[in-house]
Structures are given as C-alpha cells and as structure tokens.
Amino acid sequence: MxxxxxxxxxxxxxxxxxxxxxxxxxxxxxxxxxxxxxxxxxxxxxxxxxxxxxxxxxxxxxxxxxxxxxxxxxxxxxxxxxxxxxxxxxxxxxxxxxxxxxxxxxxxxxxxxxxxxxxxxxxxxxxxxxxxxxxxxxxxxxxxxxxxxxxxxxxxxxxxxxxxxxxxxxxxxxRDGLRLKGGLAPNLRRQLIDYIEAHLAQPLTLGELAVRCNLSEYHFARMFRTSFGLPPHQYLLARRLQRACQLLRLGDTPLGDVAMACGFASASHFTNRFRQALGATPGEYRRAFSR
CATH class of the missing domain: 2.60.120.10 (Jelly Rolls)
Structure with missing residues (x-):
C-alpha cells in the first residue's frame, strides 16, 4: 500500500x-x-x-x-x-x-x-x-x-x-447517471469469477483467461481492469491469498500443501508473497489465529 x-x-x-x-x-x-x-x-x-x-x-x-x-x-x-x-x-x-x-x-x-x-x-x-x-x-x-x-x-x-x-x-x-463503456459483459465477468475460484490451485495464465472470453491478451487485460478495478494478476493473487488465509485459519494443513492448493509454485514463493501482502509469514498468521 x-x-x-x-x-x-x-x-x-x-x-x-x-x-x-x-x-x-x-x-x-x-x-x-x-x-x-x-x-x-x-x-x-x-x-x-x-x-x-x-x-x-x-x-x-x-x-x-x-x-x-x-x-x-x-x-x-x-x-x-x-x-x-x-x-x-x-x-x-x-x-x-x-x-x-x-x-x-x-x-x-x-x-x-x-x-x-x-x-x-x-x-x-x-x-x-x-x-x-x-x-x-x-x-x-x-x-x-x-x-x-x-x-x-x-x-x-x-x-x-x-x-x-x-x-x-x-x-x-x-452511481447516479452512470453509462458504462467497455469492460466485460456481466455474464462473462461472473463466469470468469467462478472459473478463477474453481482453479486457484492451477497455474492460470493471462492467455488462458483471455481465451475463455474470446479476446486477445491485450484487450482482455484492458477490459478486465475496467470491470474489476485492478489488473488480472493482482486480482488472482488477492484471491489466492484470501484462500490461503482461510485454509490457515481453519486447520493444520502443512504449509507446502496450502501453497499448492492456492496455486503458488513453491512454499518459498508462497511465503514471500504472503509476507509482502500481510507483513507476516503464513506460519505467523496461523499462530496468531490459533491462540
């Protein structure tokens, strides 16, 4: 921030x-x-x-x-x-x-x-x-x-x-009097949300998401940001970290398994991203909510 x-x-x-x-x-x-x-x-x-x-x-x-x-x-x-x-x-x-x-x-x-x-x-x-x-x-x-x-x-x-x-x-x-221009159609946006949520464990790419909307990567990225308010990679990372937080708070799943379930390439990559976003390691997060 x-x-x-x-x-x-x-x-x-x-x-x-x-x-x-x-x-x-x-x-x-x-x-x-x-x-x-x-x-x-x-x-x-x-x-x-x-x-x-x-x-x-x-x-x-x-x-x-x-x-x-x-x-x-x-x-x-x-x-x-x-x-x-x-x-x-x-x-x-x-x-x-x-x-x-x-x-x-x-x-x-x-x-x-x-x-x-x-x-x-x-x-x-x-x-x-x-x-x-x-x-x-x-x-x-x-x-x-x-x-x-x-x-x-x-x-x-x-x-x-x-x-x-x-x-x-x-x-x-x-917003009053708003006329939306550009962006993804509402049904495409909802389908995309559902698809991302169902595939957080997989290494989703910009190209894969763009194909689902029948758009080039360039146009998809622009339209995604218009509709979601942030770029695809930032939204995807936020959803993966949110899923990780849920898993860390709900059980004692090994950190490596949490990383894989949330689509991170390795436990170290997961730890680095988690620390950058939340200012603490996944282990520290789990301990804070297990007191």
Whole structure:
C-alpha cells in the first residue's frame, strides 16, 4: 500500500501543529490505521485517492463540518470519507479519533467479492456522524490491539477487514447517471469469477483467461481492469491469498500443501508473497489465529 505519509487524509492530519499521532500501522491488503488526538484545529481534505473510515473514540462534541455547523460529533460517531470527496472540518476543544485508510484496490475487491458488481458502477457513500454500535465496537477493539506486535497486527488486519466489509454492505450505492463503456459483459465477468475460484490451485495464465472470453491478451487485460478495478494478476493473487488465509485459519494443513492448493509454485514463493501482502509469514498468521 501507499506509504502512510503519502495518504492524503493521514498527511493532512500529520501536517497540523495541534494533532498528535498516537498509533499507526500498515495492516496489509491495502489497509492502514491511525489513532489521532487533536484540539482546536481546522482540517481540509481535497480529493484523496483513498477511502477513509473513522470513529470518534473520545470527545469530539465541538467538531463539525464547516458547511454543517449544527451537526456535531460525539464518542462512537462514525464518518465515511470516500476517495475523491472534499470536506472541511473545524475542531473546537479536543477529539480522539481512529482512522482506517482503504486503498481503491481493496475497495474494488470488496465490490466484486461481496456485491457481485463492477467497482465503477458503485460509490461508497459519504456519511457524517452516523450511529452503528457494532461498527464502533470494532473500532474500539481495533485500537486496543498492539499494532507493533506481529500477531496482534494480524488480528487487527482481520478486524479491519470486518469494518470494511460492513461499510461496503451498508454504505455503497449505485452511481447516479452512470453509462458504462467497455469492460466485460456481466455474464462473462461472473463466469470468469467462478472459473478463477474453481482453479486457484492451477497455474492460470493471462492467455488462458483471455481465451475463455474470446479476446486477445491485450484487450482482455484492458477490459478486465475496467470491470474489476485492478489488473488480472493482482486480482488472482488477492484471491489466492484470501484462500490461503482461510485454509490457515481453519486447520493444520502443512504449509507446502496450502501453497499448492492456492496455486503458488513453491512454499518459498508462497511465503514471500504472503509476507509482502500481510507483513507476516503464513506460519505467523496461523499462530496468531490459533491462540
């Protein structure tokens, strides 16, 4: 994922002389989190390239959006700041707020996996000071974990995925007035998803997937990215890693067998890819969830 200091919302907070960063960490899979304390401040967010989900932990009763001064924050209030949005905030008094930063790629994967829709069809809807006790509880559990400790960071990553999935299922709507051009036909997209899921253990190639859609590799790659929001190799790797996580959490299958079942050429290749994505080895991941 993009380094934290290149994430717009994180950087806007970090640039404030009044804001204090208590915790921050990359959680793998295009997710990062931060816990902030701020006071008597004003912050503007201009078209970030990532989504931000936030929960007020303490105080915040003097916080409002400049265009909506009557609506004030409070502990456990939730906000959703989609990629590309613009907002201006005023903080009177103090606030302690948790942020979860979500990459566009992770958002795209969620749209396909959870909603069976093309990411370009959908919009994560902006929300300010909403109530959702279950989601607030997840945020509070998240900030209690030790993000610097590998096993607890993995648990935090799992919890962050729950937060994102909940937001996708409850706060995503169809874009208004959208006319789709290019991309794969819906029936082809669904067939492709089913085929990939059924053949994750096999060494799938771009050519093999393109043939199933009667397209050249070049045109298939372009149309796949248009429909899925990310390139074929990135989608395939994400699905293989997700399958691996499921196998690691559900049993004691030898790591070499997990690697083969998920289409990795070797246990070492599997370990390297897993560590790059999640910041831990498969063995560390299994141990974290077997406690």
């Amino acid at each position: 993009t380094p934290l200091d290149q994430l717009h919302v994180f950087n806007a907070m970090h640039a404030s002389p009044n804001a204090r960063l208590e915790l921050s960490a990359h959680l793998g899979d295009g997710l990062a989190a931060a816990l902030w304390h701020n006071r008597d401040d004003a912050r503007d967010y201009q078209a970030p390239s990532h989504h931000t989900l936030s929960c007020y932990i303490d105080d915040g009763t003097g916080t409002f959006r400049r265009q909506r001064p009557a609506d004030k924050g409070a502990p456990d209030k939730l906000c959703i700041l989609p990629a590309g949005h613009e907002s201006n905030w005023v903080i009177n008094g103090t606030i302690r707020v948790a942020h979860l930063y979500v990459s566009e790629a992770q958002y795209a994967l969620g749209c396909v996996r959870l909603l069976d829709r093309e990411p370009r069809e959908l919009q994560l809807q902006e929300a300010t000071f909403t109530d959702d006790p279950q989601q607030a509880r997840r945020f509070r559990q998240l900030i209690q974990l030790g993000w610097d400790e590998p096993a607890e960071r993995l648990l935090a990553s799992s919890l962050a995925h729950e937060v994102v999935d909940h937001a996708l299922l409850s706060q995503v709507g169809v």
